[in-house]
Amino acid sequence: MGQDQEDGERLQKVLAQAGVASRRHAEKLILDGRVKVNGETVTVLGIKVGGQDHIEVDGRLVKRGETLYYYLLNKPVSVITSASDPRGRPTVVDLLKDIPVRVYPVGRLDYDTSGLIVLTNDGELAHRLMHPSYGIEKTYRVWVQGPVGIHALETLRQGVLLEDGKTAPAKVQSVSGLLKRTNRESKNDSLEVLEVTIHEGRNRQIRRMFEAVGYLVVKLERIRFGPLVQELALRPGVYRSLTGDEVKKLRSSVKL
Missing domain, CATH: 3.10.290.10 (RNA-binding S4 domain)
Incomplete structure (x- = not known):
């Protein structure tokens, strides 16, 4: 040594x-x-x-060569993205029942944000997925009081100046019409729904981006993490093991 x-x-x-x-x-x-x-x-x-x-x-x-486990959780709101919380609030780890090992969340979702999060005991994969150099894309569904103006949309797409620097360009599209046609949103709902894809991971980034262009986020949900996409069967609070193919795609996305 x-x-x-x-x-x-x-x-x-x-x-x-x-x-x-x-x-x-x-x-x-x-x-x-x-x-x-x-x-x-x-x-x-x-x-x-x-x-x-x-x-x-x-x-x-420390036991080397330990079996690695990978889980996908649909995090509900009012749950902390942490292995423990000194204030006694429920955590994402609390939601994973009867699993054989201790796992850790990959990155964070805010207390008031729901959606997909990976938990694993594969520390090397977790490190790379969170590292900005690998540019893992995350897609969020964002509900705001609309309509969102063209200038605001272009600013979001080109990068928003925040107190910790300008954000990287984002992919932004309105999906309100699509969701209403598929009956996934009330046709009388006054909120505009957008999907935003970023590869950064700043604290409360999506909310701060919209606040910077004059819109308050009413609801926020992560619907994609890298190659993993939200599915109807994975309701809030529900988790499942990743398939071998999904693990392979995740590892490939960070050159493992």
Whole structure:
């Protein structure tokens, strides 16, 4: 074990691959002094470990080659996207009953936002799906008091200047007419419904984008995450395992 060791892999990557946590969280575990390698506490990043090294987190031996699990959840509103909440509010992990391992949400959905979220113990995949360099697209269905003007639509498409910088161009289209024709929305509903696709993951990004162009988001739902698309059978609060083909597509989307 050592920073200059040619063989082996970085400790935080090994922890992520073992399903201990996402790579970012694994780095924090190391910096917080909660990880030991061969009985020695490691507190710096960059250490490499080999197959014979014994790794412990909080005194528990890390098992490598652990079976990886992948789930897709339709998150309801009023649920926290976290493994736990100090205020005792329900979390996405609470909704996954009788699963054999501890899994973690990939990215976040706001408390008042519903829709698709992936949970897994595959830390390396989770890290890449959340990393902006891979540009994973997410599509949201957005309800606002309409109609949304042409200038506002073009601003959303070209990029909106927010306090943390200008957003990347987004794909935006109105689907109000389509939903009414398929009886998925009331024909007397005064709200305009749009679908917005982005590849960034800033905090409350969609809501802030619409607020910046003068519209308040009344309801927000994520209907697509990368290659995974919302389905009628997956009602709010319901989850299912991803198929092998879906896992393959997710991994392929981030070059794994």
